Amino acid sequence: MPIIKQKDYKTWKKFDRKRDLQNWLCWFLGTLIFSFCFGLISSKTIWFYVFDSHNEALDLLGRMFPPETNYFFTLIKPIWDTLNIATIGTTIGTLIAIPLAFLSANNTTPSKKFIRPLALFCIVSSRSINSVIWALLLVAVVGPGVLAGIIAIGLRSIGFCGKLLYEAIEEIDENQIEAIEATGANKAQIMTFGIVPQILPAFTSISIYRWDINIREATVVGLVGAGGIGIELDAQIGDLAWAKVSVILLTIVVAVVFSEWITAKIRKAII
Amino acid sequence: MNYKKVIWKRKPLIKNRLLRIGLILLISTYLLSVFLTTEIDWQRILEGIPRGKIFIFAFFPPDFITRSDEILAGIFESLWMTIVATIVGILISIPVSLGAAKNIAPKFVYFLSRGVITLSRSFQEVILAIFFVKLMGFGPFAGMVTLSLSTIGFFAKLLSEDIEDINKSQAEAIKSTGSSWFQWVNYGVQPQVMPRFIGLSLYRLDINFRESAVIGIVGGGGIGSTLNTAFDRYEFETAAAVLIVIISIVMIVEYTSSHLRKLIK
Numbered sequence: 001m002p003i004i005k006q007k008d009y010k011t012w013k014k015f016d017r018k019r020d021l022q023n024w025l026c027w028f029l030g031t032l033i034f035s036f037c038f039g040l041i042s043s044k045t046i047w048f049y050v051f052d053s054h055n056e057a058l059d060l061l062g063r064m065f066p067p068e069t070n071y072f073f074t075l076i077k078p079i080w081d082t083l084n085i086a087t088i089g090t091t092i093g094t095l096i097a098i099p100l101a102f103l104s105a106n107n108t109t110p111s112k113k114f115i116r117p118l119a120l121f122c123i124v125s126s127r128s129i130n131s132v133i134w135a136l137l138l139v140a141v142v143g144p145g146v147l148a149g150i151i152a153i154g155l156r157s158i159g160f161c162g163k164l165l166y167e168a169i170e171e172i173d174e175n176q177i178e179a180i181e182a183t184g185a186n187k188a189q190i191m192t193f194g195i196v197p198q199i200l201p202a203f204t205s206i207s208i209y210r211w212d213i214n215i216r217e218a219t220v221v222g223l224v225g226a227g228g229i230g231i232e233l234d235a236q237i238g239d240l241a242w243a244k245v246s247v248i249l250l251t252i253v254v255a256v257v258f259s260e261w262i263t264a265k266i267r268k269a270i271i
Numbered sequence: 272m273n274y275k276k277v278i279w280k281r282k283p284l285i286k287n288r289l290l291r292i293g294l295i296l297l298i299s300t301y302l303l304s305v306f307l308t309t310e311i312d313w314q315r316i317l318e319g320i321p322r323g324k325i326f327i328f329a330f331f332p333p334d335f336i337t338r339s340d341e342i343l344a345g346i347f348e349s350l351w352m353t354i355v356a357t358i359v360g361i362l363i364s365i366p367v368s369l370g371a372a373k374n375i376a377p378k379f380v381y382f383l384s385r386g387v388i389t390l391s392r393s394f395q396e397v398i399l400a401i402f403f404v405k406l407m408g409f410g411p412f413a414g415m416v417t418l419s420l421s422t423i424g425f426f427a428k429l430l431s432e433d434i435e436d437i438n439k440s441q442a443e444a445i446k447s448t449g450s451s452w453f454q455w456v457n458y459g460v461q462p463q464v465m466p467r468f469i470g471l472s473l474y475r476l477d478i479n480f481r482e483s484a485v486i487g488i489v490g491g492g493g494i495g496s497t498l499n500t501a502f503d504r505y506e507f508e509t510a511a512a513v514l515i516v517i518i519s520i521v522m523i524v525e526y527t528s529s530h531l532r533k534l535i536k
Contacts, residue, residue, distance in 0.1 A: 014458075030358075033354065034354070034355060034358050037350075037351040037354045037355045038351075038355050040347075040348075040351045041348075041351050041352065041355060041411045041412055041415055042412070044348070044410050044411055044412075044492070045407075045408075045410055045411070045412040046408050046410070049406075049407055049408035050407045050408070050412060053406040053407045056405070056406045057406055060402075060405070060406070077308075080308065081308075081309070084305045084308075084309065087301075087305075088305060124518070124522055124525075125518050127521075128481065128517065128518045128521035128522065128525075129514065129517070129518065130481060130482070130484060130485045132397055132485045132488060133484065133485060133488075133498065133514070136488065136498075136499075136502060137326065140319070140322060140323075140326065140502065141319045141320070141322055141323035141326065142315070142316045142319050142323075143312055143315035143316065143318075143319055145310065145311070145312065145315075146309045146310070146311075147309070147311050147316075193281075216393075216395055217395065219395060219398070220395045220397045220398060223397055223398075223401075223488075223489065224488065233398070237401060249394075249398075252393065252394070252398070253390075253393045253394075256392075256393040257389070257393065
């Protein structure tokens, strides 16, 4: 805390001169980068449309209200599909994530040099490709429909669950494993009686958490044709049927809030 | 003497037998109903397998060259978008997160800010992007607005939780010197949440880059539009190249941001 003397009185400043200068330089560089990037974006923007967007938004809202409530009944099947995509996708994802997590955890991997990097690579590449892109790929392969959505969500979940799970495996208590080992248990028995009970709580909370995320993701995989409520959304936007679109959006908000509420309940009941 | 043979069995996961059987029944009926209501077109899948093979073989070797200009342009656009959107999003998130912290904001502001956060969290980036592309035209500006708005839900929620956890005595000490509200936030609250603030910003930068790859598919600019174009042209070699580029950049960004976060801690 530097104190600066000026002629006849002392004042307090938060930083000394050097730190002040550094901070100033950081802000300057940050602003420079920001304006540079913004300039590049703005050169690709047609500003007329942007400045006109509030009129457009008002117009859109006007077309959205009142929502066409009867339309909700045709949405029941898509919502059911969305729920299935999320649930089955999460199940598949976690089932594949379990062996991958065991292969990539430092203390359970069979070979640190060869198999661990391979398993980690699978986890990272699953994580870095968004589920919509997975869906885009799978629609080309298995055709549009719920199946593509399920596989897309499943593939995306592997990375997330695998990463959190292998971190949980690495943090287990070694004493318990030693105790099981001392009874003469073989490798498989050590796994089921020593490791699994320790990671089970982490496993359940990870899969519930992922299910919650997957409900949100399942609402959008349909936009590229992979089933669920996204297909309806895409179709109604294509038809410019905005009164129906608002019903879909409301349904999505309700579904997301509902899934958040359910996961909170389950988590409380288990933990 | 008679020995009674004692066998140890693991305790079942759910103690109540009725509940256990009920759950199993419930799950199996659910799976059955899913199976019955989901149409799977096996014919189409058989047709698709050769296409899937073509796509997988397109990775060996991927074609970086033919469309290299478009790939480069897409990546840079994504990067600009990510940087600007993260900064703008964080700037908007700061007042929202102050408003969403119970110990700072009055009730009315609290509920308003929480509402903003919930709304921003319910819609996926892609859905928001569709609307902003409609409102503001194609291109990176719509994508940037989308990413900034979805940053709010994430950033303000986590930051406000951190603000609620601050050490009260430090903040009170500042207040007792007779500081104004802004001075109080600046000297009493801000230094306490700064480490988390920087960590979250880096994390969000990483997420925003990943999302920028997706919003391009609906017209929000960036590498996603390059990918989508490649798919529409059935140029799987180029699509494979784009995917490899996305994966490697995400890996680099994730590695550096987690490294930086560790350094700051």
